[in-house]
Amino acid sequence: MSTTFRIAEVARRSGFTPAALRYYEDIGLLAPARRTDAGYRLYDDRSLERLRFIARAKQLGCSLDEIADLASVWDGGRCATVQERLRTTVEAKITEAHSQIAALTTLAAELQTAAATFTAAPVDGPCDDTCACTADLATASPTTSVPLIADGGAHPTGVAADGAIACTLGAGEMSTRLDEWNALLADGHDLLGGVVARRALDGGGLRLEFGPEADVTEIARLAAAEQGCCRFFAFALTVDDRGIALEVRAPDDGRAVLTALFGAPD
Numbered sequence: 001m002s003t004t005f006r007i008a009e010v011a012r013r014s015g016f017t018p019a020a021l022r023y024y025e026d027i028g029l030l031a032p033a034r035r036t037d038a039g040y041r042l043y044d045d046r047s048l049e050r051l052r053f054i055a056r057a058k059q060l061g062c063s064l065d066e067i068a069d070l071a072s073v074w075d076g077g078r079c080a081t082v083q084e085r086l087r088t089t090v091e092a093k094i095t096e097a098h099s100q101i102a103a104l105t106t107l108a109a110e111l112q113t114a115a116a117t118f119t120a121a122p123v124d125g126p127c128d129d130t131c132a133c134t135a136d137l138a139t140a141s142p143t144t145s146v147p148l149i150a151d152g153g154a155h156p157t158g159v160a161a162d163g164a165i166a167c168t169l170g171a172g173e174m175s176t177r178l179d180e181w182n183a184l185l186a187d188g189h190d191l192l193g194g195v196v197a198r199r200a201l202d203g204g205g206l207r208l209e210f211g212p213e214a215d216v217t218e219i220a221r222l223a224a225a226e227q228g229c230c231r232f233f234a235f236a237l238t239v240d241d242r243g244i245a246l247e248v249r250a251p252d253d254g255r256a257v258l259t260a261l262f263g264a265p266d
Contacts, residue, residue, distance in 0.1 A: 004033060004042040014051040029054065029068055050074070053082075060086070061093055094263075098182070101260050180222055181261060184215075200265040205234075205249035206258060214244045233258070 011018045024030035025041075030050060032041040053074050057067045066089060073085045117132035127133045185195050185208065197209040210219070216239065223235040223246060232254045236247040250258040 004044050005048070007041050007043070010043045010047065010051070013048055015055065016051060024054070027064065027068075029064070029071060057086075060090055062089065098260075098263065177222075177225070178261075181226075184218060184222060185262065195263075198263050198266050201247060201249065203249075204252070204255060205247060206262050206265060208246045208248065208262060209242070210244040210246070212243065216244060219244070219246055 005013070007018050007021055010016075011021060014021075016024075021030065021041075025032065030047065033044040033047060034042050036042060050071065054067055054071065057070050062070065070082070070085060070089065074082050076082075114132075120132055123131045194211060194214070195208050196211050197207075199207040199209065201207050216237070220237055223237060227233055227235055232250055234249040238245045238247065248258060248262055
């Protein structure tokens, strides 16, 4: 006969509050093994195992809807199936995270450009179409140096003249560049031209390995363009018996920026 636990004991063992456990029951994510004659919930070892799986899925950033889907697979009792579903879910979240990084990166650059315009002298009188309060950011200088790491933030390009990591591209150019990199670095597991592996390099850095039909000219063009405004990056394009690869290195304080733009090792 399996051991049963009251809700307070399950909360202590699982780390979930009793309120969370009741909520999970309400939405169908967790059900007590049975109830006592007095109506108290009783859970068993399987319930605790399920909660451990739910906690792992939450740790990976899964929503409750995703957890419910994953839990239905977990109920099938086949680890291989569960692991495959988790892999595809996490890979989708990696793609989403990089898209969010790109969007926030562009926003940070636009805000930096805007902040720089607010240091100019205001117009004499009410705001008009010549003051910084209403000026279109697209009219800002495309060569403004935008800090990339400040107060713990990061942006994947450039080094300013004072040594700070910065971007010398305007916001519009930066967004276009990020789109170009995203297209080039698209997951290539089912393609012949995208990135098929990301490997850590000794001493720091990343080796991006491409499929056999990767556009070497485009890789070289983007690497050269990026190095032009990101002096702290060092690129090496290799074509040898291992295949086509782009090696990217950065100093210690630029590693987070490298990962934001090019991804983490597999």
